[in-house]
Amino acid sequence: MENDGLSLKEMLTVSDESNSLHFLDQRVIVFDLASLALLRKELIDTLGFHGACAILTRFGYAHGWCTAKMLSQEFPDLVKQSHGGALLHRLFGEVNTIELKMSNGNDDEPLYECILKDSYEAEQHRLLYGKADEPACWTLMGYASGYESFKFGREVYFIEDKCVAKGDPYCRIRGNFKEKWGDKIKPYLEFYAMSSADIMLRDVSEKLRETERKLKQRQRQLGLLSRLNEDHHGMFVRSTEMQKVIDMAKRVAQVDSSVLITGESGVGKERISRYIHEASCRSLAPFITINCAALTETLLESELFGHAKGAFTDANRDRPGLFEEANGGTLFLDEVGELSPATQAKLLRVLQEKEVRRVGENRARHVNVRLLSATNRDLLQEVKNGNFREDLYYRLKVIEVKVPPLRHRSEDILPLANFFLRMYCEQMQRKINGFSTKVASMLLHYAWPGNVRELQNMVERAVVLCPNNQIDAEDLPPELLLPFGDNMSGNHLKSLAQVEREYVANVVTAVGGDKRLAAAKLGIGFSTLYKKLQQHQAARETA
Template sequence: MTDIDRGGIIGQSHCLQQVFSVLAKVSPTDSTVLVTGESGTGKELVVRALHSNSKRKGKPFVPVNCGAIPKDLLESELFGHEKGAFTHAIRTRTGRFELADGGTIFLDEIGELDLPLQVKILRVIQEKEFERVGATSTTRVDVRIVAATNRDLEAEVAQGRFREDLFYRLNVIPIHLPPLREREDDIILLGKHFLNVFCTQKMRPVLRLSRKVQDLLALYPWPGNVRELENFMERISILCESDDVMPDDLPAKILQVVGMDVPERTPKKNVNGFEWPTLSDLRARDQGLKDFMDEIEERLLIEALQESHGVKNQAAELLGIKRTTLIEKLKKRSINP
């Protein structure tokens, strides 16, 4: 396989190698590409790699999340508008297609487009031209169009929600990104990579995944895919207290899914014997969170006043708050020093 710039995509699994093989073949062309896969599988990374390995790599790469822009603004966002085209069009605006001229436009979540806008996208693919909202003339562009979706567009076509002709225009070169559960060889590789990144960012020694933890992570199906794994490793880099990640450090959700017993987690005492309050404390006192926290605060205020012999400046210093803040809290609770 020809060497390509992977654009940060990490993996050695067979199914991912097939993706790289297709990327190497299609990148030098101008063919339209449709990238499919579940949410969180890294579709945008693949599209960026496609652009960076193409002859357009020195030109703009313009991503558009079709699902994140309100439908009534999407046409203007894509194609631009003329001054006065609608109520708030106080000046002419260049759309994303024009901004991408000479380069690549990435239409993410293309399945979210409504049918009238699908017609306009089809025209750009076929004719390489469009009209700004409110314009009387056409604008020509030279762009490569790459789209992505987590929907089954063939099913959407069958149900009349997606145009068949647009689907075939987009689906010239299909690239399917497999879910992480089908990339078992990549789970630990990615996990160690993310753990290294987050530990380095937090300036702590890089944590080690124990053998048992690696086995459990490989068993977990990762419904959120790579994005879920990345978020999990960030959480571990913050919460794990030892240098080795053990099964007890895993969240209950993962342990339950892989069939492990969830250990009873009790708050750990520090060297001074401090113990964090728990929900059982609230239940025992028959209090809600606000009343519980108010009582704790009141006790600390009284203790600070007693220790400072009623000198408010000293009491405020003991509590780490301003004197004016202390006075407000005392008034609120009708506490007289």
């Protein structure tokens, strides 16, 4: 066949500004054959041969149609010629057409009969699955159908009756107008039907969701094998108090009831909300967060409910709110106690009616959103003071999850500190092995008024300032260097037995669980340490 002197070099351009590749005016990307083979295998393993054939045939059809459309603008004469599509197949490295016959399509002869050699699809399929029972050049068949359908302005479909994947010496495809095929084309039309693709895509989506759930479950199981692994979506749970919180969060994740998460600033309320979302059936849908204290009343209302064009100055277009963005998923309202009375009333209506109205619009839009909220205020006291609506309070607090402050769960301090240490060492490319015994003790006995957030910031500061491969007391902020100070007041006082128990546990953790090394660091015998650990365990069990 003639090639009209065309080459890929004439059709491909590289943008120096964006480093992007273009075929004529259309941006393109390059795939290697190994990746395409993997894609074929994954489609077949997931959907079966029938489903994979439908997806790849439709993909090829779209590719052929779009290619013909682009060429018609730059090389209209090439599109009109009988061998245009075959030439592009060869230029793209997909297949060589060694023989092409064409008729007028009005007689008994097919419109096209093409003998193909070196089909990448046939080679891949034979390599992956051995000898096939049916032809396997699905994408190439679809490409030819799409290309010629655009060219003629009417439906043209190709059927492959010989294929190297079946053991034939060559691949052969024949094309004809739809009506000329008669009943013979009917079994193939479903591969081009969008409805069948929609059904398969829904099935695939469900399978992907199930796979995602199994993967997350497996990751959590693997996390339990190491004490310092990420146990619960970024949270390290060693304390009994925090384990109770996680257990409750796991239970409430299975229902759609509104949850109010309470606790001091920095304890990890948003982490808990994410855990509830990711453990729920909405885990693959959006998780949207907003800090109610960070915006003015007007802006917050627009963010939550959206606005119509012209609703206020600078509202130059319709904009959906976060309730619409989170549709099907979860919306997390942080610092919900900061809502104004007017916004409280509108939020209550959304919860009751399950619909929103954009600012400046009367139309109601149905939303399906799981609402989680958090506050560090005593909302019941705010209700008594007249600052928070009582009906909204009970709507938000169908279930309350109380997150304890870090000072009440000292067992979580060192695992969290080690996690932050590894995270910042990786980000800053530092090599720091851990905390000195002295620092570990200081971390355990500090009150942490800023909770987990303060601990995280402290570790980041220490990683920045540490000159050695171990964080020492000199790398800590001044408030931690005071051995007692403000931490000696009120509920922060600890008994001597509790201090010893926590310190011994800290040393054992700091040396990676090596009890003989821990005994040497403590200056006591191994048998003494063993007895103390037994006593401490007994004390915890009877507490």
